[in-house]
Every structure is written in C-alpha cells, then in structure tokens.
Amino acid sequence: MTDMWAAQLVAPSTFAHVRVPAPLVAALAPGEVLLRVRAGAICGSDMPLFKGAVQLRGGLGNHPDGAPPGPGCPMHEVVGDVVASRHPGFEPGVTVVGWALAQDAIAELCITEGDSLVPHDGRLPPAEAIVAQPLACAIYAVERMGDVCGRRVAVLGLGPIGMLFSHVLKTRGAHVVGVDRLNRTDTAPRFGVDEFVQAACDRWAASLGPDDRPEIVVEAIGHQVGTLTCAIEAAAVGGLVYYFGVPDDLVYPVPMHAFFRKDLTLKAGTTKDRPRVLRLAQEYLHDHPAILDAYVTDRLPMTSVQEAYDRAATPRAGQLKVVVEA
Known part of the structure; x- marks a missing residue:
C-alpha cells in the first residue's frame, strides 16, 4: 500500500477525508508495531484537539506546540x-x-509502541474489546x-471514564457518589x-455538611481548571483528591488554604x-460483561468520524462511549 485513507482536522471541529502516504514498514523503530486499525473510541482527552486547542508539550501524541494535528x-x-x-x-x-501513542488512529494504518499494547484475547468484537483501554486507565488509578473498601468516594463527572471509575470502585467495596449535570439516573446504578x-x-x-464529605474525590470531568477546586472543596479532612486525565493548561489554581487546613493529598x-x-x-470485562451493553452506546463506521465526534462533543443522557469501526 502506497497511500491510505485518513481523517484530518482542517478546522476546529471539522474533519476532511484525505489520502496520505501510508506508513512504511522500514520506518518502524525498535519496539514499534504497524497496525491496521479495526476500531477506535473517542476519549475526553481527544476533545480539546478536535475543538481546535493547541496541545501542550508532554501530552498524548507527538504534536509540537502550535502545530496542527496531522492525519488520523x-x-x-x-x-x-x-x-x-x-x-x-x-x-x-x-x-x-x-x-x-501518536493519537493518529483515525486512519487505515498507524504506528505505535508495542509496550502500550496487549494481544486481544478474542472474547469480544473489536468495538467492545476497545473498552479495555479506558478501563485499564481506571483500574490503574484506583x-x-x-x-477503598468501606470508604465514601465521589466521582465528579459520569461520562464514559467516570462510569468506569464508579464500577471499579464499587467492585472494590467503596460507597460511590456520582455527580453530573446530566440526568444519569437510569445508567448510574448499572x-x-x-x-x-x-x-x-x-x-x-x-x-x-461535615458528615457528607467524601474521603476520596475523583475529578473525572477534566478540561477546565475550576473542577479541581470543586474536588478540593468537597473532600473530607485528611482525604484524597485524584485528578484524572491529561491537563489542558500549564497551571491550575489550587485553593491552597482549604487544601492546607484539610490536610489533603492530591494525586495525578x-x-x-x-x-x-x-x-x-480484559479479565474485568470477561467477569463483568453486563457493563458493555450500557457502556458502548454509539457505534459508527470510521468514515462517519465527523458524526461520531459531533456526538461525543455534545453528550446527552443515555450516551456514553462513542466507537468507530473500520
């Protein structure tokens, strides 16, 4: 293959379908693999780039500060x-x-590091197997x-990653409080x-009140600085605030007086x-298969990537993970 299909952002929130040179096998560095993409899923950390933000150095992908996102x-x-x-x-x-790792999987082919992959165990179709990636992030953070057994834990933001946090925390014995501006009444108990x-x-x-404050607060909203302040204000004395996700700003303000007086711990x-x-x-999904029906709510062909990202950018009640399939 000398060229391949890819989606490329040509303006904020606007994709074009393009033909670009395919990655060369000879270009693989030691430790890398060349993949033919079968499915991809949209993460909250994809949204700032989709909407036109400049990615900070050290974030996902390999995009120099100020450079537009490349194909895929x-x-x-x-x-x-x-x-x-x-x-x-x-x-x-x-x-x-x-x-x-180059954040370029909206394409026929992409190169990534083998140390960030595992063999698919074959028990799920690609559009469901992909849930292992965000779930791995939640498991590692928990x-x-x-x-957390017996502890009161609040999850701020019950989007796709917040729901996975809630499920993992509950299976480990936590009492989970979920906070979201959308009505998640039907989905949250699942x-x-x-x-x-x-x-x-x-x-x-x-x-x-003093007796309502969670011992652990998971900030799973992201992409705004104010929600970290909310997490700190909510936490109980001696508690833990876990800030999840890739930050979009170099500096986040912290209500230092409250943080100090409460003797809090911040992790990220x-x-x-x-x-x-x-x-x-992968084993977790095998043990808890019921979450997949509730979690993967939107499945579209890869060529409908514009619609997929438009849906992910405007969350609605009942919507969680948006997946695209080749």
Whole structure:
C-alpha cells in the first residue's frame, strides 16, 4: 500500500477525508508495531484537539506546540491487526488493543509502541474489546488510591471514564457518589453508583455538611481548571483528591488554604505498566460483561468520524462511549 485513507482536522471541529502516504514498514523503530486499525473510541482527552486547542508539550501524541494535528488525529484508543513488528512480543496477524501513542488512529494504518499494547484475547468484537483501554486507565488509578473498601468516594463527572471509575470502585467495596449535570439516573446504578446527584459540582460541593464529605474525590470531568477546586472543596479532612486525565493548561489554581487546613493529598499522573493493566481490564470485562451493553452506546463506521465526534462533543443522557469501526 502506497497511500491510505485518513481523517484530518482542517478546522476546529471539522474533519476532511484525505489520502496520505501510508506508513512504511522500514520506518518502524525498535519496539514499534504497524497496525491496521479495526476500531477506535473517542476519549475526553481527544476533545480539546478536535475543538481546535493547541496541545501542550508532554501530552498524548507527538504534536509540537502550535502545530496542527496531522492525519488520523485525534484518537488513541485502538484495536488493530499487526501488519509488521519490531517488538519481540508481537508477530504479524495478531490482533491487539491499547494505545495509539501518536493519537493518529483515525486512519487505515498507524504506528505505535508495542509496550502500550496487549494481544486481544478474542472474547469480544473489536468495538467492545476497545473498552479495555479506558478501563485499564481506571483500574490503574484506583490501584493508586489504596484500599477503598468501606470508604465514601465521589466521582465528579459520569461520562464514559467516570462510569468506569464508579464500577471499579464499587467492585472494590467503596460507597460511590456520582455527580453530573446530566440526568444519569437510569445508567448510574448499572455502574455501581450508590447515590446519584444531578448538579454542577461547585453547587454540590457547597451543599455538603461535615458528615457528607467524601474521603476520596475523583475529578473525572477534566478540561477546565475550576473542577479541581470543586474536588478540593468537597473532600473530607485528611482525604484524597485524584485528578484524572491529561491537563489542558500549564497551571491550575489550587485553593491552597482549604487544601492546607484539610490536610489533603492530591494525586495525578499518566497510566503506567500498561500491558499489565490492559490484561487486567480484559479479565474485568470477561467477569463483568453486563457493563458493555450500557457502556458502548454509539457505534459508527470510521468514515462517519465527523458524526461520531459531533456526538461525543455534545453528550446527552443515555450516551456514553462513542466507537468507530473500520
């Protein structure tokens, strides 16, 4: 193949279908694999680039500050077939799930690192198997929270990643409070939410009494600085605030007086040990198959990527994960 199909952003929130040179097998660096994309899913961290934001250095992908996104961007949740490999763990023909690290999976082919993939176990179709990638992120983050059994945990934002956090926390014995501006009454209980609050997180935080404050607050909204303040204001004395996701700003203001007086801990960070947590996620989906019907709500062909991103950018009650299939 000398060229391939890809979607490319040509203006904020606007894709064009283009033909571009296909990646060359000879271009693979040690440890890399070339994938034929079978399915991709839209993550909240894709939205700023889709809407025209400039990606900060050190974020997902390989886009220099100020450079427009290239073909296939922005999408990093991927299931694909290995076409060629310079990674010892993968041979051509194997189907894999994980990260497209250049965030360029809206295309026929993409190159990524083998250490961010695992073989697809074959128990689910690609459009459902892809859930292992965001689920791996949630599992890794919950591991970093320590023992959550019996603890009151609030999840701010019950979008796709917030629902996965809620389910993982519940299976580990937490009492889960979910907060979202959309009405998630029908869906939240299926993901283990014990108490659902339909409200903006600042109003919810201001309404809490001393006995209502969660010991752990997961900020799963992202893409705005104010919600971190909400999480800090809501947390109980001695609690933990977990900021999840890729930050969009270099500096986030912190209500330092409240943070100091409450003796809080703040954690954040990227998902590491990816093969291990991807395998855990595949087993988790095998053990809890019922969440898939509620989680993958929108499935479209890859060529309908504009519609897929438009849906993801305007969440509605009943909508969670938007997946595109080749």
